[in-house]
Amino acid sequence: MFDTVAVVGASGAVGQIIRQLLEERNFPARKFRFLASARSAGTPLTFKGEEHTFEELTQDCFGGVDLVIASTPDDIAAEYLPAAVDAGCKVIDESGYWRMKENVALVIPEINPQDALNAKGIIASPNCSTTQMVVALKPLHDFSPLKRVIVSTYQATSGAGVQGTADLHQGSASYLKNEPYEYKAFAHPIAFNAIPQIGSEKEHGYTSEELKMVYETRKIMGLPDLKVNPTCVRIPVANCHSETITVETESPISPEKARELFAAFPGITVVDDLKNGQYPLPSTCDGSDDVFIGRIRKDISCDNGLNFWCVSDNLRKGAATNAVQIAELLSENL
Ligand SMILES: NC(=O)c1ccc[n+]([C@@H]2O[C@H](COP(=O)([O-])OP(=O)(O)OC[C@H]3O[C@@H](n4cnc5c(N)ncnc54)[C@H](OP(=O)(O)O)[C@@H]3O)[C@@H](O)[C@H]2O)c1
Structure with missing residues (x-):
């Protein structure tokens, strides 16, 4: 299983459902972190009955993180997710920025799971429609x-x-x-x-x-x-x-x-x-x-x-559920 999972954009419409799904599906990990903008940093939240606070997303926040599940606007995904890859994290991204880039896997687990398993860098989740x-x-x-x-x-x-x-x-x-x-x-x-x-x-x-x-x-x-x-x-x-x-x-x-x-x-x-x-x-x-x-x-x-x-x-199969299913696929194949 992954040791540490970071949910990036965790305060957003998709991020809220990702948190809910990680709880509901009892996603296996030792530690969870929740990141968003400076606007949300310090705001408390409860996850699996425990108190957490939103942290600010920065270029050097990915140390010790194994898996990132991100749902931010495109420009934020473009700016910060390469730092997560460089820090050695597996990265699943909901934004539109990376989906069509060469060497980025675009995955729906029911359709092309192998693309996620073979991916070297960012794994993108498709547009909801x-x-x-x-x-x-x-x-x-x-x-x-x-x-x-x-x-x-x-x-x-x-x-x-x-x-x-x-x-x-x-x-x-x-x-x-x-x-x-x-x-x-x-x-x-x-x-x-x-x-x-x-x-x-x-x-x-x-x-x-x-x-x-x-x-x-x-x-x-x-x-x-x-x-x-x-x-x-x-x-x-x-x-x-x-x-x-x-x-x-x-x-x-x-x-x-x-x-x-x-x-x-x-x-x-x-x-x-x-x-x-x-x-x-x-x-x-x-x-x-x-x-x-x-x-x-x-x-x-x-x-x-x-x-x-x-x-x-x-917000579910169109975004959060698909991302969490990809995370489960990666976790089962570690
Ligand atoms: N909504 C959907 O149905 C859907 C479906 C598929 C894909 N997507 C994609 O998923 C992504 C997120 O969508 P959403 O609907 O969840 O949007 P949203 O509700 O506006 O949430 C955006 C998230 O990104 C964070 N964020 C914004 N600016 C930031 C910054 N400068 N630094 C760090 N974090 C920042 C926000 O944090 P704060 O709360 O602190 O501002 C929030 O957590 C988008 O790329 C969207 O296209 C959405």
Whole structure:
């Protein structure tokens, strides 16, 4: 087992769930440390019934640490994580900064665990909207190779961190009282609205969030030419991202077969009974580690097309759970 584990960004939306998961899953280690910015340093927290305090993240804070699980903004991951690697730590990073770099493993344990075990430096955990989609795509691709993927996302405000959640709550309360509210995490009001931009503008009119879904999916699945066409939308749901996914495969996959393939795959739960109004909802998937799939049906516009609806807790499988699963994989293979 690892001797000392440092959770970096431990006060954030993802970091809070990482702490919770390390407790819940009884992650084996002798010592845990919790790091964040100077703003949080000295603030007390309780972990496994013991009192701790947040420490400030610095370049020389990694001495004696064996494993770092980090969830900070990209610039902080860029600035500090090389020091952790130099100090000899295994490093798992949630940020977007390292994912597409050469020699950085990008890992979903159900899909490409070997990449984590072979990694020499930082192991990155994918973008939240990518992770749930790739988990859903993998059993289909194993049955009949994917030709094309079209995805539209309905992303929760917790994807924009602690401030995203605060904006949804405070913005909604202000809206109902007809009072002004200055949004900090979003460029437009998110209360009672839908914003078809997540991230910055990139090539061909796509956003950075959309291109993450293209490039990260290709890297994790080892399919450099896979055609992926995403549209990412922020909606006023507090937690859990939803996605409509349409796939075209080389040979047809019937809805019955897809249900069977999904149900047999680790980490997927099928909830698919339209007649009785049963399908995954953000409200029912909140707090779960699985990827939930429903509304499985043939794409009536395409011979080998299949449609489905996919919901997952972006703070859990989309972030913290995936990182902790990678940590467990490393721990079991020390
Ligand atoms: N939210 C999601 O669904 C999700 C999913 C997948 C990946 N991610 C990625 O995970 C990362 C964290 O996201 P989040 O949603 O948890 O954000 P967040 O709630 O804003 O938390 C950010 C964390 O980083 C720390 N931090 C910020 N500036 C720092 C600095 N100068 N020095 C040291 N620590 C600093 C914060 O500490 P203080 O509290 O002290 O400021 C906090 O612990 C981001 O890269 C995000 O893209 C998020």
